[in-house]
Each structure stands twice: as C-alpha cells, then as structure tokens.
Amino acid sequence: MPPLVTAVGLALFVTYATWRAFANSHYYAAPYVSPFYSPCLASNCQDMKGGADWPLFGSWWGLSPALLVLVFPLGFRLTCYYYRKAYYRGIWSSPPACAVAEPHAKYTGETRFPLILQNSHRYFFYLALVVAGILTYDAVLGFRDEHGNWGHMGLGTLVLLANIALIWAYTVSCHSCRHVIGGKLRHFSRHPVRYRLWGWVGTLTARHMLLAWSSLISVGVADFYVYLVSSGAFDDPRFF
Amino acid sequence: MSSYTAHFKVWRGDADGGGLADYQVEVNDGEVVLDIIHRLQATQAADLAVRWNCKAGKCGSCSAEVNGRPRLMCMTRMSVFSREETVTVTPMRTFPVIRDLVTDVSFNYTKAREVPAFVPPQGVAAGEYRMAQQDVERSQEFRKCIECFLCQNTCHVVRDHDENKPAFSGPRFLMRVAELDMHPLDAAAEAGLDRAASAQDEHGLGYCNITKCCTEVCPEGIHITDNALIPLKERAVDRKYDPLVWLGSKIRRRGQ
Ligand code: SF4
Ligand code: SF4
Numbered sequence: 001m002p003p004l005v006t007a008v009g010l011a012l013f014v015t016y017a018t019w020r021a022f023a024n025s026h027y028y029a030a031p032y033v034s035p036f037y038s039p040c041l042a043s044n045c046q047d048m049k050g051g052a053d054w055p056l057f058g059s060w061w062g063l064s065p066a067l068l069v070l071v072f073p074l075g076f077r078l079t080c081y082y083y084r085k086a087y088y089r090g091i092w093s094s095p096p097a098c099a100v101a102e103p104h105a106k107y108t109g110e111t112r113f114p115l116i117l118q119n120s121h122r123y124f125f126y127l128a129l130v131v132a133g134i135l136t137y138d139a140v141l142g143f144r145d146e147h148g149n150w151g152h153m154g155l156g157t158l159v160l161l162a163n164i165a166l167i168w169a170y171t172v173s174c175h176s177c178r179h180v181i182g183g184k185l186r187h188f189s190r191h192p193v194r195y196r197l198w199g200w201v202g203t204l205t206a207r208h209m210l211l212a213w214s215s216l217i218s219v220g221v222a223d224f225y226v227y228l229v230s231s232g233a234f235d236d237p238r239f240f
Numbered sequence: 241m242s243s244y245t246a247h248f249k250v251w252r253g254d255a256d257g258g259g260l261a262d263y264q265v266e267v268n269d270g271e272v273v274l275d276i277i278h279r280l281q282a283t284q285a286a287d288l289a290v291r292w293n294c295k296a297g298k299c300g301s302c303s304a305e306v307n308g309r310p311r312l313m314c315m316t317r318m319s320v321f322s323r324e325e326t327v328t329v330t331p332m333r334t335f336p337v338i339r340d341l342v343t344d345v346s347f348n349y350t351k352a353r354e355v356p357a358f359v360p361p362q363g364v365a366a367g368e369y370r371m372a373q374q375d376v377e378r379s380q381e382f383r384k385c386i387e388c389f390l391c392q393n394t395c396h397v398v399r400d401h402d403e404n405k406p407a408f409s410g411p412r413f414l415m416r417v418a419e420l421d422m423h424p425l426d427a428a429a430e431a432g433l434d435r436a437a438s439a440q441d442e443h444g445l446g447y448c449n450i451t452k453c454c455t456e457v458c459p460e461g462i463h464i465t466d467n468a469l470i471p472l473k474e475r476a477v478d479r480k481y482d483p484l485v486w487l488g489s490k491i492r493r494r495g496q
C-alpha cells in the first residue's frame with residue numbers, strides 16, 4: 001500500500017475513534033452495544049441489560065467509559081507487527097519506501113526506550129483474547145430483542161457478527177499467536193496438534209495486513225451503526 | 241525477432257569517485273539487463289567491471305540497482321521497460337565500490353563469521369543425525385538463499401546509516417541465527433549459547449523495525465521478515481522479557 005494511503009487511512013480512523021470515544025453518548029441501542037464501549041468498566045454507563053457491564057472502577061470515573069477499555073485494543077494495534085510497519089513507513093518515513101533514503105540523521109530502531117516496549121506485544125495479544133471474548137458475548141446478545149427475549153435478529157446482529165468474525169481472524173492471525181501456538185517449538189514432530197494449529201495460524205498470518213485493515217474498518221462500521229440506531233437516525237431492520 | 245536501441249546510463253568509477261556514463265546500445269527480444277551490460281563490454285566499454293557467474297539467478301553475483309531498485313541484473317528482463325525509457329544501472333549502494341558495478345561485499349563475510357556455527361549434539365555421530373521433515377522445513381526455506389546480499393543492501397538500517405554496520409548483522413545473517421535456533425539438532429543451548437538472546441545482544445535484531453524491504457527484494461522469495469525476523473524477535477522476548485522465563489533463569493543462576 002502506498003505510504004500516503006496508509007497514513008490517511010490511519011488518520012481517518014484515529015479521528016473518528018477519538019470523537020466517538022470522548023462522545024460518551026449513543027453507544028447503546030438495545031440489544032446492540034458499540035464495540036468501543038464494551039465491556040463497560042465504570043458505573044456511569046447506560047444500563048445495558050445483561051451486557052458486559054461490570055463497574056469495576058466504581059463511580060469516581062467521570063470521563064467516557066470507552067477510554068477505560070480502548071487502551072487495550074489501542075495497545076494491541078500500536079504494537080502489532082503490521083501496524084508498526086505501516087506507521088514506521090507511512091508516518092515516520094523510516095524508510096519512506098524500500099531503497100529510498102530516509103530523512104533521519106540517526107537510527108536506533110527498536111533497540112531502546114520507548115520503542116523497545118514494542119516487545120510487549122504478546123501481552124497485549126493475551127488481553128486482546130479477553131476483549132474478543134467479550135465482544136463475542138455482545139454479538140450473541142444481539143439475538144435478543146430490546147426486551148431481553150431470545151429469538152431476534154436484525155441488521156445490527158449481522159453487523160456485530162461480521163465485526164466479531166473479523167476481530168477474531170485478526171487476533172488469531174497475530175504473529176505472537178503464531179509463536180505461542182507452535183512457532184516457539186523446536187521439534188514439531190513431537191507436537192503434532194500444535195504443528196497443525198501453527199500451520200493454520202500461519203495461513204492467516206500471511207494475510208495479517210488484510211485482516212488488520214478489514215477489522216479496523218468493521219469496528220468503525222459497527223460503532224457507527226450503533227450510533228445511527230441509537231441516535232434515531234436509522235431504524236434497525238428486523239429479520240425476525 | 242525485433243531489436244531496438246536503448247539508452248543506458250551506467251555508473252563508472254572506483255573508490256575515488258565516478259559518475260553515470262551514457263550509452264546507446266542494441267537490445268533484442270528476450271534479453272535481460274546483464275545481456276546489455278555484456279554487449280557494452282563487447283562493443284563499447286571493454287573495461288567495464290561487472291561481477292556475474294550463472295546468468296540464471298542462482299549464484300547471487302550480479303546484484304546491482306536498476307533504475308534505483310536493487311535487483312539481480314540477470315533476472316531483470318528488458319521487456320519490463322518501455323523502449324523510450326532510460327535504464328540506469330548503478331552498483332549496490334550499501335557496500336564500498338571497487339570499480340564500476342563491482343562492490344566490496346566483505347561486510348557480509350564478516351557478519352557471517354560472527355554467527356556461531358552449528359553446535360553438534362553430544363553422543364550422536366555425524367552420520368547418525370535423524371531429523372523429521374516437519375522439523376527442518378522452516379530452515380529449508382532459509383537455505384534457498386543464494387547470498388546475493390540484495391536484502392543486506394536494501395535494509396535501511398545500514399543502507400542509510402554506515403554507523404550501524406558494526407552493531408547490525410542484517411537480515412541475511414539474522415535469518416541464519418533463526419535457522420540455527422530452529423534447527424532440531426543444534427546443541428548451542430547445552431553449550432551455554434542462547435541464540436535468541438544473542439540475536440538481540442550481539443547481532444542487532446532490535447535495529448530491525450520489520451518494515452519488510454528485505455522480503456520485498458529477495459530474488460528467492462524467502463519470507464525473511466515473517467518467517468525469520470519476527471519469529472526471532474518473539475524468541476528473544478521469550479528469553480529476555482517473559483517474566484516466568486526470566487525468573488526461572490535467575491533461580492537457576494543462583495543454584496550454579
Ligand atoms: S525488515 Fe528489518 S531486516 Fe528487513 S529490511 Fe526491514 S529493517 Fe531491515
Ligand atoms: S535472503 Fe534473499 S535477498 Fe538476502 S542474500 Fe539471500 S537470496 Fe539474497
């Protein structure tokens with residue numbers, strides 16, 4: 001992808017996400033919750049019938065509850081090997097393109113603070129598994145209607161399902177996942193199951209860039225859909 | 241068979257300096273850049289220095305930069321350029337020029353020597369090594385390397401920063417460390433050598449910011465970044481930043 005497209009794409013998403021994260025409104029339209037606001041860890045959230053609403057932080061937190069949870073996906077994506085490549089090239093011009101001189105007088109890469117912290121990626125991966133689990137729960141709750149009765153499906157249910165499928169695909173295709181699941185082994189022949197899993201994850205890892213972008217877009221779309229429904233701008237079409 | 245006259249610019253000079261020289265030269269169907277360089281040698285510039293050997297993309301000798309892109313001259317078809325296009329051929333930029341298109345690639349031999357060799361396992365005679373296919377297939381990808389050093393030349397860590405050369409082994413030799421660390425029979429750990437940690441401490445793995453230019457230029461299509469460098473970074477994290485592994489090694493060290 002040309003560096004300019006990458007930079008513009010990232011900037012658009014960051015702008016949108018910043019607005020939505022600080023907005024602290026229109027993030028719940030029963031039964032759908034925006035992925036930016038789930039799980040809700042403060043007690044100033046809107047009531048989300050049976051949703052991931054755990055006021056661990058209690059009532060002293062007065063800002064938007066999205067800020068408490070967004071740090072996890074943000075950290076995950078900031079330290080992601082693909083996004084690193086994207087912003088080192090697209091934003092930091094290091095390098096601007098292959099075999100093109102970079103504009104910096106000095107270069108130390110990821111050898112020292114702060115960039116040495118990129119090595120923490122795997123811990124964000126573990127946290128991302130938890131977040132993906134919670135968003136899966138949210139998507140399942142999309143099969144209840146606004147009164148909490150099961151057996152409902154609307155366009156919103158599909159939007160949340162598509163989003164969570166892409167989030168899982170992105171999370172599982174993570175290079176740290178590939179390492180933990182089997183890449184760290186020296187003898188695949190002694191671990192046939194992990195060897196096979198490693199092969200499957202590797203197939204996804206090869207498409208990590210595609211999954212990074214499609215899940216980024218799907219998260220934005222899912223949030224925007226909830227915003228539209230919740231603000232009354234759009235009426236969620238119901239299938240049953 | 242059709243032929244035409246192309247405009248070539250070729251870098252001529254030596255360690256003391258030089259510049260681009262212009263040539264009009266005949267090009268025939270099916271030819272590659274190296275053919276044209278050879279025609280220049282045969283017809284107009286008998287003293288043009290160029291390193292080559294196989295003309296089949298297998299010896300890794302003819303690396304150069306064609307229109308600014310690092311490539312093998314023998315694998316760059318003339319048909320990728322339009323007839324009007326000027327084709328500029330320059331030596332690899334990261335290594336010191338000896339003459340014309342020939343560079344001094346001894347940096348790479350120095351780095352190769354710095355990677356400790358395979359450590360034979362105790363109690364297994366040389367003819368007795370048995371390895372399962374799935375245990376060696378990762379290394380087999382890395383062994384497709386023809387040592388053209390295009391990846392070393394393109395990597396911005398040393399291409400733009402001569403001062404990083406002592407600390408950084410480059411993608412080709414970090415890949416060698418990865419290959420040995422993944423080798424099913426390598427006994428380095430038993431001999432007290434932690435290859436993954438040494439990749440970071442001795443071979444400069446941290447300088448790599450995984451921007452994948454080495455992968456993009458590799459004529460053998462080796463997934464250097466995805467299959468060697470990133471896995472090696474993850475292995476280094478295991479050794480250096482994983483609290484459990486760290487605690488384990490502290491306890492073991494105290495016992496020694
Ligand atoms: S991925 Fe790393 S080793 Fe390869 S060219 Fe980029 S910085 Fe250099
Ligand atoms: S890894 Fe690829 S680019 Fe690098 S020296 Fe080997 S064949 Fe050449």
Ligand code: FES
Nearest residue numbers: 080081082174175
């Ligand atoms: S999420 Fe991209 S490498 Fe882990």
Ligand code: FES
Nearest residue numbers: 294295300302314
């Ligand atoms: S001459 Fe052997 S690789 Fe080009």
